[in-house]
Amino acid sequence: MDISPHVVVVGLGYAGLPLAVAFAEAGVQVVGLDVAPKRVEMINGGASYIDDIADERLNDVVTSGAFSATVDPACLERATDIIICVPTPLTKHRIPDMRPIESASRTVAACLRPGQLVVLESTTYPGTTDEVVRPILEDSGLQAGVDFALAYSPERIDPGATGSGGFTLRNTPKLVGGLTESCAARAAALYGRVVDCLVPVSSPRIAEMAKLFENIFRNVNMALVNELSILCERMDLDVWEVLDAAATKPFGFTRFNPSPGVGGHCIPVDPFYLTWKAREYGMHTRFVELAGEINENMPRHVVGRVTRALNDQMKSLKGSRILALGVAYKANVSDMRGSPAIAVIEGLVSDGAEVRYHDPHVPEVHVAGSSMKSVPLTSDEIAHADCVLVLTDHSSVDYGLVVDHARMVVDTRNCVRKSRLSSLKQQVCA
Numbered sequence: 001m002d003i004s005p006h007v008v009v010v011g012l013g014y015a016g017l018p019l020a021v022a023f024a025e026a027g028v029q030v031v032g033l034d035v036a037p038k039r040v041e042m043i044n045g046g047a048s049y050i051d052d053i054a055d056e057r058l059n060d061v062v063t064s065g066a067f068s069a070t071v072d073p074a075c076l077e078r079a080t081d082i083i084i085c086v087p088t089p090l091t092k093h094r095i096p097d098m099r100p101i102e103s104a105s106r107t108v109a110a111c112l113r114p115g116q117l118v119v120l121e122s123t124t125y126p127g128t129t130d131e132v133v134r135p136i137l138e139d140s141g142l143q144a145g146v147d148f149a150l151a152y153s154p155e156r157i158d159p160g161a162t163g164s165g166g167f168t169l170r171n172t173p174k175l176v177g178g179l180t181e182s183c184a185a186r187a188a189a190l191y192g193r194v195v196d197c198l199v200p201v202s203s204p205r206i207a208e209m210a211k212l213f214e215n216i217f218r219n220v221n222m223a224l225v226n227e228l229s230i231l232c233e234r235m236d237l238d239v240w241e242v243l244d245a246a247a248t249k250p251f252g253f254t255r256f257n258p259s260p261g262v263g264g265h266c267i268p269v270d271p272f273y274l275t276w277k278a279r280e281y282g283m284h285t286r287f288v289e290l291a292g293e294i295n296e297n298m299p300r301h302v303v304g305r306v307t308r309a310l311n312d313q314m315k316s317l318k319g320s321r322i323l324a325l326g327v328a329y330k331a332n333v334s335d336m337r338g339s340p341a342i343a344v345i346e347g348l349v350s351d352g353a354e355v356r357y358h359d360p361h362v363p364e365v366h367v368a369g370s371s372m373k374s375v376p377l378t379s380d381e382i383a384h385a386d387c388v389l390v391l392t393d394h395s396s397v398d399y400g401l402v403v404d405h406a407r408m409v410v411d412t413r414n415c416v417r418k419s420r421l422s423s424l425k426q427q428v429c430a
């Protein structure tokens with residue numbers, strides 16, 4: 001007999017909210033549980049705070065009654081399936097901060113009933129589901145794999161790109177690692193309602209490690225291309241042309257692009273979950289540490305590029321007016337978490353520059369204790385800047401206007417193509 005699932009998604013952020021909406025759209029009854037009353041209120045009012053979920057989409061599932069949000073853990077009692085999507089940040093000492101996972105697990109444990117499925121989706125080190133979540137849930141007196149099912153299934157969404165590269169929750173293969181075979185089968189049956197391709201693996205640990213491997217692969221390759229971009233600059237080689245050339249190889253090469261640094265909640269953070277766990281096994285994950293070091297130095301490098309570019313024009317950074325284009329951590333999102341643009345702007349300001357910014361997705365930012373508002377991108381604004389600094393490659397920005405009016409551009413994202421730069425005094429690719 002197919003019992004209709006009743007899903008509770010714990011943690012309604014970038015990972016949890018799209019998942020909850022997808023289940024609701026698939027006809028599953030979903031309740032979202034969050035500790036942030038403001039978020040709960042917004043969801044129930046049909047107002048989305050996540051770029052990839054349009055208000056209309058959210059509103060449809062809220063008004064149909066398929067999805068609602070609450071701060072009341074009592075909703076867990078009615079659930080058949082519980083999915084935990086809470087944050088996994090680092091502490092100020094850069095070690096895993098397990099408090100959100102522990103606290104969410106305790107909340108679930110307090111209401112746990114026989115027959116329920118609990119799935120952890122948060123990105124975390126191998127062993128978390130078994131060593132952290134399981135004991136907390138078993139404090140309820142119920143046994144994992146016997147009285148209730150337990151699994152790990154990592155979130156793989158690409159914020160801002162959802163749908164645009166053709167990859168959505170539905171057509172992105174989803175890893176599922178169950179504590180037992182029946183736990184895995186139970187989780188696969190649930191996710192089969194919203195995902196076309198499920199990839200069962202033999203344990204939660206394999207799935208946890210696979211997710212970290214994916215993100216570390218990105219982090220290390222981003223660091224590699226960033227380091228080579230600095231070398232290309234010194235050798236007076238156009239790194240973008242080098243990459244275009246290398247990327248023609250149809251096998252054995254994956255393209256990554258240089259950047260002013262690596263931001264977001266995942267790529268700069270997740271690798272350090274593994275670094276921390278590796279110490280328990282007497283290992284230093286040197287690639288991870290080195291990649292972090294290179295990427296963290298990129299904002300300082302960009303400040304140096306701007307300084308040198310101004311210097312070539314007989315200007316000092318001190319007193320110069322810089323217009324930063326884009327402050328979000330990546331293209332076409334409003335997410336500011338870990339954005340390298342903030343470190344770049346702080347560096348410019350502390351060296352005496354007067355910085356303004358334009359970002360169609362981010363109306364206001366807080367930099368070095370004060371708030372800045374996005375300025376409209378007009379020809380006057382561009383022309384008044386001693387340097388226009390492209391930090392995020394938002395697709396809605398009119399780079400043609402920049403080309404037509406900028407006195408100088410430092411382009412860390414290759415938005416302003418060389419072919420369009422004949423009217424510019426100088427182009428600098430960081």
Ligand SMILES: NC(=O)c1ccc[n+]([C@@H]2O[C@H](COP(=O)([O-])OP(=O)(O)OC[C@H]3O[C@@H](n4cnc5c(N)ncnc54)[C@H](O)[C@@H]3O)[C@@H](O)[C@H]2O)c1
Nearest residue numbers: 011012013014015034035036085086088103104122123155
């Ligand atoms: N953002 C992404 O693109 C992405 C992609 C893949 C994986 N992940 C992973 O998913 C997890 C969640 O990330 P996110 O970006 O959605 O975080 P987020 O900060 O956007 O959202 C987390 C939500 O959880 C809530 N929360 C915190 N503690 C809670 C608790 N004890 N009970 C209930 N709700 C609680 C917060 O209020 C918040 O609304 C992280 O492990 C992250 O690494 C994120």
